[in-house]
Amino acid sequence: MNPHDALRVVLVFLVAAVVAVPLARRFGLGAVLGYLLAGAAIGPWALRVVTDVESILSFSEFGVVLMLFVIGLELAPTKLWALRQTIFGYGALQMAGCALLIGALAAAFGASWQVALVAGLGLALSSTAIALATLGERNLFATPAGKASFGILLFQDIAAIPMIALLPMLTFDGSQPADGPAWIGAARAVAVIAAVVIGGRYLVRPALRFIARTGMREMFTAFALLLVVGIAAMMEAVGMSMALGTFLAGVLLADSEYRHALEADIEPFKGLLLGLFFMAVGMSIDFGVMAQQPWQVLGMVAAVVGAKVLVLRLLAPRFEIARGQRLLFALLISQAGEFAFVVFGVARSAGLLPENIAALLVLVVALSMVTTPLLLLAYDQIVAPRAGKLRQRADDTIEPQDNPVLIAGFGRFGQIVGRLLYAQGIGVTVLDHDPDQIDFLRQFGFKVFYGDATRMDLLEAAGAAKAKILVVAVDGMDESLALIDRVRQRFPHLRIYARARHVSHVYLLKDRGVELFEREMFEGSLMLGRRVLEGLGLDPAEARAAAMKFRRHNIAAIDRFYPHYTDQKTMVSLARQARDELEEMFRQDREQRRRREEAEWS
Template sequence: MSGNLLIILAASLVIIALFHRLRLPPVLGYLCVGLLLGPAALSWVDYDRSLPQLAELGIVFLLFTLGLEFSLPRMVALRRVVFGFGTLQVLACGLPLAALLMLFGLSTTPALLLGIGLSLSSTAIVGKELVSLGEVFAPHGQNAIGVLIFQDLVAVLLLTLLPVLAGGTSQAWYLAVAITLAKTLMLFFGLLAVSRWLLPRLFHEVAQVRSAELFVLLALVIVLLTAWITHLLGLSMALGAFLAGMMLGESHYRHQIEADIRPFRDILLGLFFVTVGMLIDWHQFAEQGGYILGLTLLLLLLKGSLITLIARWRGDDIETAWRSGVALAQGGEFCFALVAQAQQRGLLEATHSSLLLSAIFCSMAVSPLMLRAAPRAARMLRRRNHTADLAGTIASSSQDLSGHVVICGYGRVGQSIARILQQEAITFIALDDDPVRVEEAAAGERNVHFGDSRRADLLEAAGTVRARLLVVAVNDTDVARAVVESARHLHSTLPILVRTRDDSRLSELQAAGATEVVPEVLESSLLLASHALVLLGLPQARVEAQMDRIRRNRYRLLHGYYHGAQGNLLDIRGQPRRLLHAINLSEDAYACGRNLRELDLANLGLEVQGVRRLGVPLQSSDDLLLEDGDAVLICGDLQAIEAGEALLLTGKT
């Protein structure tokens, strides 16, 4: 077992790193690891019983963390989704799928069992991707989670009914269902009692000790103990873990528990996906690829369409409906167990079971890609719905404006500027490419419009040629530069004020036509520094003069910073940050006896911020001769700083 784990973890380390570089979902990477290491490919890992049992804990931890998010009051509020939408989804998808299976030659009983089984979706994939995308509490996310909870209960019922319907026991099916439901209710009320009276005291005592190790141990014991008790009752361990998490969802320690559980959840969930990949024989794709592809598309389209129609019938908007359909369209991991047991009991032939397993695997493999593509598709559809006759609509609202302000980007900064303009009774018109934000703002403000500010026709429609000022408040510097270029073509003398994160591309924006560029980080630094100086007793006029002098010098004094041990040497665009670094010159340093002009550090992309001699700052002119003991403060990216240090100390770069 230890050897298998070592091989799986080592292979996962390489494959997941590669998938991150390719910007592909990690779930696909784990599935590929299982496919490569499994018995049908390299056969480096033995698929014994202990591996899937350990991997199942990944789903247990996932459902526990989801339960922490969905506290009992929230679940009560979602009861119509869980039992209403869930029931409709299972029946509306399961019965047509069962009819199709009967067309393929299956008898009624196994067709109904497998049809209902195929109607269930992958809790592991959907839960993990919704958490990764931050969409658990979006309308379609709540639909998906609610339905998945109901599906877990249905999965338990199906596994209970399978031996009864296969003739392996004399127990009546309705009695088996009643016993399962009774066990579920007993588990629910038992966990409710424990979470109300016992667990809060336990967590309080452990918190008093202030030991992170004890807190982690308690969280692990709760998850594993709940799963074990649920397993003893013959129920789904994942369902029990969800109920336990839900009971702790109102606890003050919820966030700490979630943070402690997350590393175990992610690794074990990855192991689960590896075991799923190991079940697939890739040779079958070469032999029956057409059939597998057809079954996969049929499953995805049928389930996705039916779930979308159900969501619309229940009153959800179009976007929520189709995104719910995308989230739940795939087959689920439960089907692997159901198909295997149906084959063992003679309800399903081996050829049919292998085709079904391959189709379910393929639907699960493409599901992360579909879930990650859905937000982009939703944005594109929203834009398409808002782009009809945009220029005409904007032009009609701005035709009477003159001497107004055009704001490009109506996020937090743009809205703050707009409110101040309103206080001074200055007219403005704003453009933003976020349809939800525009829809929210348009409810109270008639001068906010949807549109891409880079489009010259929309800038012209906003009356840019008649405006007194253009404010570019977008968060993307590339977009800001494009807006400035488009506006400058329309109006050669229009003052353009640009907001940026920092000053890394200040000269580029000014070259494009920006009149003033305001770097947020540096301006906030100046604001704090000016308040500090005033509080220290310096005259207001002197402080303002110093701040103005720094601005006129393009924030040269503030360029670069000393990085720490945890500092990131790359900015958000992946470009090297400008850093500060002090170099102390020893007696035999190359720079001693030479001036700054001769050293020409600017040729290396460096800026000399100052020179200190015996702790006293000197006026750093080009003619300043450097001496032993001087400290030269340089600013530049890491590569330039290393070259500059080599030049100052050895004369070589």
């Protein structure tokens, strides 16, 4: 490919990505699917803007190599050890269950044992890119479903490496290989891996220290690429997969004290390189197969996705996933993954998959990726609302209470208040709308009732007519204000102590006559700032004085700003004035401290 053609290909790739990926994200299909669609659109089966599939496959290989390097770079040994049960326990069960079921289905429809094995292993892998992006968008990483999904995906990424490396060995037919007995090739591979591990431990770290002393940060990236290419070439020379070598290179750097610097340098390129890989895969999909046998293709996609959903749904209770998230967990990783493209490519090169079967499986993988956003959309629109109605419970029947304090909302904020009062022997009645949270807290002896605190009849049953104080600690600002408005009308004697999310919430509380409030992050942030000052060597007494001065100034500024908070121009002017005043106060403090120190030395 001459320079002009190469420039044209790069331009076409960039234009296709910029057009297709934002559109795919706009319609909720995800960036990976956008890249696949972009590659398919410019490939030989659509617009035919780029037809040299072999050249594009070289881009694909380079993208896989660097993707594996990034994965290895993130797998520090301590992280693997902390997640060992989730990764190797959950991941192994998922891989075994899905591979066995899919392989059995393939064999039942007449596939040879080699094809069934390759199909089962390849299709058992899920898309790390699609699943992790979805977990992030839905804020599910901290949930049991998110943790189980992450562990399974991590295991799959690890398992794909030896899988790719060992597939060519299935072609052994008893004849003597051209380069000698098989045990010699295996010994060479073991020797190279040992050399990589030992050399990396004793040579990579000193090399990185030497590069760090030069002060040239870009050399980190150059050294990383050198390590990747060098180790990959060594692995290829002994007949092993370059992917395995790339992964080892990443792991070696993950154990280095310079890993974060390398990650910072490579991170901007990570998404683009993965995009190039997916676009190359999209171009290589043979849509002629879809046209020739559409029902067979769609049936295979349904069988693969259905089999994975079934296995994952059955395993979800064993993974300690909450009942309401089990189907969502199964749908999240029900698709085939990007590594399946690599597995089928290696199997095809090794003669394990005929060309037509390999093309069919690649198409199934791509189409299964399309099903994930569609299935999640159906889940959100159909399944989740019905499941929510089934999980709804009637408000608790509250016996007449006469505690002096009511707490509306018993999350992280409300719990601190309630525990403090409880420890002092003060009676508290708590209302919350999270049934799981209530059942959990009741195990520890808290008297918590399920119900909507904005319902005046429930508040009255909870003892609002006799109580002295209402603590409003609900999460939502709108819910908080609505509750306060109703309480002011129905129970005007109740003193209201409120949780404020931010300064704007404070102003709205003051509009309602609420003067007893605490901003949920202010005091903790101020205390941490004080600790930072102490950590920088400031005397603890001076650090406390500085923090208290900042606190007084901030509270005074809120009181001064409040009459004008609806006037944007006045607010900007007052904010600048307050900032200048604070800077002047701290300047005077520094000047006084300097004079005092000079007097002590004179």
